Amino acid sequence: MASVRGVARASQTPPTEGGVSVRGLSKTYALSGQPLPVLQEITFDVQPGEFVSFVGPSGSGKSTLLNILAGLEEPDRGVVTAGGSARRLGGVAYMPQRDVLLPWRSALENAILGLEVKGVPRHESRQWARELFAVAGLGGFEDSLPSVLSGGMRQRVAFLRTVLTPGSVMLLDEPFGALDALTRSEMHEWLLGLWEHGDVMYNVSTTVVLVTHDVEEALLLSDRVYVLSPRPGRIRLVHEVSLPRPRTPALTTTEEFVRSKAALLAAVRGEGA
Ligand SMILES: Nc1ncnc2c1ncn2[C@@H]1O[C@H](COP(=O)(O)OP(=O)(O)OP(=O)(O)O)[C@@H](O)[C@H]1O
Ligand SMILES: [Mg+2]
Structure with a gap:
């Protein structure tokens, strides 16, 4: 894939x-009138510019955690800040698990939504988006x-929209789940290129929190991987x-990758817990 380095550098907006x-x-949610504990005593830090992943079984609260980090939900207990603010909403770029594209807007118009909300001139945002569309196939x-x-194309549009949304923290919930192995691998390479060069739109250094079922994806991309237990999700393992x-x-x-992968898979399965 072509490099998009430099695409983001032209902005006047200071990085957050x-x-x-x-x-x-x-x-805790409620299910048929009964409490349903979903996340319990979760404590972690992500330093500015770090890339961390969460893996865990279905229903362990991964999407709930990202909804809370994005400011769309509030925790029952605990203190959460993201992007330097406890308010979170508007300060993070969030790609939810479902692509939630607006059906009446074209792919490109969907991709520039975050820029539009921030008041970036249309011709500028459309030009950036066009360049990224080419890169993302x-x-x-x-x-x-x-x-x-x-489905895979919609997922890439939603991913581009997230990359194009200004914010110092990027939250990605299974961003590549609908892609074939080759496209997924290309998107990994591209995301790593953007992140390692600090070129994710406005951000000099972007903090990324990724949720994935794919232990290999988590290892390949992250500085640190958190493994959640089955519901209620607790942090079962922290893997640097x-x-x-x-x-x-x-x-x-x-050898190191294969060993790390085995350790993470064992933790996901609950072995040795
Ligand atoms: N708004 C809600 N109201 C009630 N229950 C909810 C709500 N959102 C999530 N849940 C429940 O919380 C639990 C965790 O859901 P969540 O979507 O966070 O899991 P997940 O780890 O993302 O799963 P998956 O890997 O399948 O995406 C599930 O049992 C789900 O039914
Ligand atoms: Mg989920």
Whole structure:
């Protein structure tokens, strides 16, 4: 894929700084009138510019955690800040698990939504988006409505919208789940390129919190991987990834990668817990 380095540099908007801090977060929903504890005593920090991932079984509260980090939900207990603010909403770029594209807007118009909200001139945001569409293999589909795109294409549009949304923290919930292995690998490479060069739109250094079912994806991309237990989700394992950067797909066959992957899979399965 072509490099998009420099695309973001032209902005006049100053970068917003900030990582993520979570202290004693607990969340309980109600199911048929009964309490349903979903997250329990979650505490972690993500320093500005770090890339961390959360893996865990279905229903362990991963999307709930991101909704809380995004400021769309509040915890029952605990203190959460993201992007340097306890308010969170508007300070983070969030790609939810479902692509939630606006059906009446073209793919390109969907992608520039975050820029539009921040008041970036249309011709400028459309130009950036066009460049990214080409990089993400979506060239030619700028004016298509979401209904005529494949699931993987819609997911890439939603991902571009997130990359194009100004904010110092990027929250990604299964961003590549609908992609075939080759496209997924290309998107990994591209995301790593953007992140390692600090070129994710306005951000000099972007903090990323990724949720994924894919342990390999988590290892390849992250500085640190958190494994959640089954519901109610607690942090079962914190795994520091010491693989060198820049990361390349070739790393996945190294002894260290294979050993780390086995440890993470065992933790996801609850072995040794
Ligand atoms: N708004 C809500 N009201 C009630 N229950 C909810 C709500 N949102 C999530 N839940 C419940 O909370 C639990 C955790 O859901 P969540 O979507 O966070 O899991 P997840 O780890 O993201 O799962 P998956 O890997 O399948 O995406 C589930 O049992 C779900 O039914
Ligand atoms: Mg989820």
